[in-house]
Amino acid sequence: MKKICVIGLGYIGLPTAAMFASNGHKVIGVDINNEVIDALEKGEVIIEEPYLKNMVEQEVASGNLIASKKPQEADAFIIAVPTPLTEDKKADMSLVEKAAESIVPYLRTGNIVVLESTSPTGTVKNLIIPILEKSGLKIGDELYVGYCPERVLPGQILFELVNNNRIIGTINRKSAEEIKELYQTFVKGEIYLTDTDTAEMCKIVENTYRDVNIAFANELAKICEDTAIDVDVWEVIKLCNKHPRVNIHQPGPGVGGHCLAVDPWFIVEKNPELARIIRLARETNDSMPQFIFNKIENILKNINPPKKITILGITYKANIDDVRESPIITLIKLLEEHNYKISAVDPYVKKSKYKVDTISEAVKDSDLLVLAVNHKDFKEIDFDTLAPQMRNKIVLDTRNYFDRNIIENKGFKYYLLGKAN
Ligand SMILES: NC(=O)c1ccc[n+]([C@@H]2O[C@H](COP(=O)([O-])OP(=O)(O)OC[C@H]3O[C@@H](n4cnc5c(N)ncnc54)[C@H](O)[C@@H]3O)[C@@H](O)[C@H]2O)c1
Structure with a gap:
């Protein structure tokens, strides 16, 4: 059982943290929002998601889930912070950057770092790894790094976290083994291994497929309304x-x-x-x-x-x-x-x-x-x-x-x- 630091406790991070905790890991939930931390300290949640409140309450009471404003030393770090759009429709990666920077002082040999935030292709290689290198650890040999996108459907997150198939993109075989083993503690779906660029691209392609399909339906709606x-x-x-x-x-x-x-x-x-x-x-x-x-x-x-x-x-x-x-x-x-x-x-x-x-x-x-x-x-x-x-x-x-x-x-x-x- 590992000590896991989950950075960002929103719709993705909090259910993930609670799920790891309910599977016996010791989880430190980190967020920069005081409201989130104050709630979690009391075993409460500020988002609406079926069964999440009960799970969080139980795991906080058991001591397996702890709230913290700052990261701590751990075996694994999971980053699940927002990746919004800028005004000119570009990926705003500043929160991912800050989250990655925030864990650097706590990284030790043998640690795992996983990015879960939906990110443009190349993020792990071009943004995350240069930041993690500041720890002085050899990436891939001493620090295992990967990208594991989230596919859950709000409203049934806890069910889908366990039962969905997952893609894990990593930078080398050792990282793949370590990260797969970590997620296998609760994932019952298939876990497919690939490289980080492919995993990043898969996540945005899946959502793009659905957006394009809906746009087709919306275009048909407009056409059908034509007298x-x-x-x-x-x-x-x-x-x-x-x-x-x-x-x-x-x-x-x-x-x-x-x-x-x-x-x-x-x-x-x-x-x-x-x-x-x-x-x-x-x-x-x-x-x-x-x-x-x-x-x-x-x-x-x-x-x-x-x-x-x-x-x-x-x-x-x-x-x-x-x-x-x-x-x-x-x-x-x-x-x-x-x-x-x-x-x-x-x-x-x-x-x-x-x-x-x-x-x-x-x-x-x-x-x-x-x-x-x-x-x-x-x-x-x-x-x-x-x-x-x-x-x-x-x-x-x-x-x-x-x-x-x-x-x-x-x-x-x-x-x-x-x-x-
Ligand atoms: N919501 C979904 O259904 C969904 C599904 C799949 C993927 N994703 C992706 O997951 C990522 C997270 O999304 P979300 O919906 O959970 O976001 P969210 O806004 O619900 O929560 C993110 C949390 O991260 C915290 N945060 C921001 N910067 C931080 C930092 N530096 N350190 C610690 N905490 C920090 C925020 O305070 C917030 O509580 C995004 O990239 C999103 O695209 C979301």
Whole structure:
């Protein structure tokens, strides 16, 4: 059993730290955010992820998981800090750089260093290794270094941490053996070994594949809304996917989060001339809030101001609390700039300036209900109770989530993304 220092205790680092701890390792969870550390010291968490709170509580109580503002000497160091985009769509590696610098004084012969943060190809070789060399240790012989990207799905992180297949990219065979052995303490999926450049590229290619596929679906949604075609994109995609070799993703109001909306730019940054579909896909997905805004303008064009809209869901995807890069926030800002009054409901988000507590409070005098995120809770909405509270009974469904017949039978007008108004 090893002593492991996990640097960065967010959606990835904290579940990873708790998982290592629950498998008997002694884990030091390091973060620069006092709120995270204060919470962890009490066995609490500040992010919403099923079963995480219980696991953290248990491991802190057992003494296997300890919070710290600074790294300590350990057998292994795992870096899981953010890799956001700069304003000009470049990878901001400053947090990875600082995290790597922060462990240098604590490195000893035989240690393992693994980068988990999603990073542009070449990061371990060109950024991490030059920093680790400052320890004076011989990289590959005395210090084992690798890159192990994370593929977990928020909302089922603890299950996927254990059961997903993993790729581990390393700089030599000894590093591969050491790092594989470490992860095998809890990973039940296959572990595939490769070099660091390939592993880095795999992670961003996986997310780019999904971003491009969603952009294709969004482009189809726009095409199907064109009155010259006027078919229901959801029906088209559903039937096309009955083909054994077709798997089109779902359209929606945009792509957000820390991965799909960010990682494709890491490829564009390195190969702007060649990464043409990838860039266009990003631009297509980024255009969706404006597309939904235009659709709303059209739906409400004959209604007198002040126009009020209730937004159901503000996260970037369903059943999680994460609003990072959420296209719904972009949509709300657009609507506000055009003098729409906005109220939002989101059972997963604890704090937001747009949020009101209950849906009946939110819809009061609304002209339009926009289903922006398909949180499972919204299946329970009682339209009979909401109807008398709204000024106009109109629904825009951007996820094909509600049943048109049910909504229309309750006296609402129903509009759907991917079908002409
Ligand atoms: N969230 C996901 O679903 C997901 C999935 C796969 C990969 N990733 C990648 O994993 C990485 C981490 O993402 P996340 O979602 O966990 O981020 P996050 O923002 O939830 O958490 C990162 C944590 O790192 C801390 N931090 C920043 N700099 C630090 C430093 N120098 N020392 C110590 N702590 C530091 C922050 O305070 C924060 O608590 C990113 O590269 C991301 O792209 C995320």
